[in-house]
Amino acid sequence: MAKYPKIPEATIRRLSNYLKCLEDLEAKGEKVASSSHLATICNVNAAQVRKDFAYFGEFGIRGMGYNIKELKDHIKEILGINREWRIAVIGIGNMGSALLVYKDFLKQNYRIVAAFDIDPSKVIGHISERMGRPVEILHIDRLKEVIEARKIEIGIITTPPQEAQKVADLLVEANIRGILNFSPAPIRTPEPVKSMNLFFTAALDNLVYHLTNN
Amino acid sequence: MAKYPKIPEATIRRLSNYLKCLEDLEAKGEKVASSSHLATICNVNAAQVRKDFAYFGEFGIRGMGYNIKELKDHIKEILGINREWRIAVIGIGNMGSALLVYKDFLKQNYRIVAAFDIDPSKVIGHISERMGRPVEILHIDRLKEVIEARKIEIGIITTPPQEAQKVADLLVEANIRGILNFSPAPIRTPEPVKSMNLFFTAALDNLVYHLTNN
């Protein structure tokens, strides 16, 4: 906790991105990357790259650059994704079903180990037929019990907006640590529970602003 | 084009959020909102709220606050969402199907008027059965033709990552104006085409960082 000094939020977001780029470089067989190379790929300034890493330690070799494998491990440790995170998805409509089989989660140590809905019988046909039933859909009444039993730390909300805050409250009661909310209604959670709201239309609004005003 | 002075990117993101909050207030029957009221709801500073709006004009009444209906209209005009935007979704897997029936798009003047896949026959059963086939799924070979015929300005990519850049290139060739990329591989587009990458795992990484380091 508070292992590092105060880090700009923008730096944290870039770390995810560096990691992705480093994985691509590694896939191409590269072993070392300089700050300026990484900067070009990630569309940022080279000094920014160095400063971002320097917040957390001295990871590079002067005259050489950064060892890709090592740097990846450092970033994973900084972000806290150097271990498995167990996740529950609540609300198994179209979006929830899509997340249950979202390949990129698995690759990254994010494991969906429970799925809940208010009417599991309705979705079972859909899920099993198309996706091979990745996890059993449970009734939301079992939320607290199952979250505790399966040591789940993160909840993803994909319910209709009217239900989002209610589900968030249930998750908090079940001692969840963090919530990612995909529903279009923002949720609030009391300390120390962290929550993030992720709205698709906000991204579209942003895109449209730039189409309209540039 | 360039109707306004240089506006902080953060301001643009907040505008979407203000709009959502104003709609909630309106639904509760409110007619007027002060900057400090809006600030509380949106979790920002009241001066920030006033400054954000002041970039674009004088929308408030001193001693009173902001007329909610008028302010909503101003924000919609600023963002460019005071008209319909016609959208194509490319890649009708789980995520693409989910977007085809995503209710919030419709509410906001975002209309998905075409859907493409490399193998439309595979997805038709799934789509029609579960969702009442909101739009016909077309073969990707028809992308350019249909985008032009249907006056589509925005493309949403929900293909597997290996295909994302190829699809982006096709969209650019079809004279798309903007692209929202949901695939986990970042895409690049030449000027003047705008593109935004939206990665779920990046949001999770961010959440996990805060769970790990606070």
Next chain:
DNA sequence: ATTTGTGAAGCACTTCACAGCC
């Protein structure tokens, strides 16, 4: 020779504080 790590400068966004207006 090359590239990192970093203090200092530059720049941009946020907040303050108050004049101006209703």
Next chain:
DNA sequence: GGCTGTGAAGTGCTTCACAAAT
């Protein structure tokens, strides 16, 4: 009296530029 709009102050992030390291 209450609230907006805004110059000025404050804060924080980004970029520069160079010493330090290999």
